[in-house]
Amino acid sequence: MPNNFDFTDMVKLISPARLASYHSAFSIENKAELFGLYGWNLELSGALGSLLQLVEVALRNAINDAGKNSITTLPNQHWFELLPYHLIEDVNALPNSAGIKPMVKSPQVRDFENGLAKAKRSAQKLLKKKLGSDTAAAPTLDQIISQTDFSVWEYVMDKSFYDGDASKGFLWPKGYLYAFKKLPLVTGKNKQFQQRDIIRRRIESIRTLRNRIAHNEPVWKGTGFYDKSKTIEGLEEKISEVIELTYWISPSLNVFVRHSALMQRLRMIVSEHEINNATYRNATVNVSDFKSLLDCFDENKTTYRKTLISSGNFTGFIYSKNIDSTDDTFTARFTQPAVNVESCN
Structure with missing residues (x-):
């Protein structure tokens, strides 16, 4: 974005209060850099949001599977009603x-029950919309589970739902067998109790990150750092925590996520190089001939990096599409016309 662009309306529309976090975390010299960084955060939010959506679906289905296999039900009953x-x-x-003093339900138990009741109402509403308001059909378990909030699966990991005596029929730790293919490594006593709490706290942390994204806040705000390199480290740590949860759920899910295009995109975005791209601080590489283009490809072979390039009147960028592959595959995009360069060696 050119420095002579009038950002007056942009500041009003986004609000100075929301933009203040960007000033406090990064050394910003002008409005062009400020809104470039704001755009970087939007791109980061989109990529992280997609990852968290995948993890949320996997987590709720894994715990739902644990509930179905651990809690005995009768026809027309759901496991969460008998937990x-x-x-x-x-x-x-x-x-x-x-x-x-009297004994009562813990806040986590109440929130879990309220969350499922809300999901059930939502599923019923969708069913009526589809089949008609006078339908007598009841939503299925899968339809109800699909309407739950992420917080429900944090609440069900609470210690209220845990008892080491298997004869009591509690969800945990019996449900570990179905919900988590791997468990966190712990030492000392009450290992299964510790593992439950570690998973619960991890879900809580990821839910906080998800809520930050949903409310259009800076993703890096929760890292606790106010320095570019430290902020990157904090974001990488957050992403690693998400990836570790996928491993606990299923090593196969973990492999799929780690080798997905989504992770490649995240590695590219979460870098000082990409922040510098967003704030117009990286120099544009002049591609004057095919050799200089190949030199750019060689530089990008081992990094998730988007390099800004220019060639005559054209400007654009190149990036590696699959760094983990033995096949050197790159994409080049120009402002006009669009040019794709595949498998250049």
């Missing part, structure tokens, strides 16, 4: 004559 849980002492209530 055993521990009560907790109501600290705000007065004790009875024996000095004992």
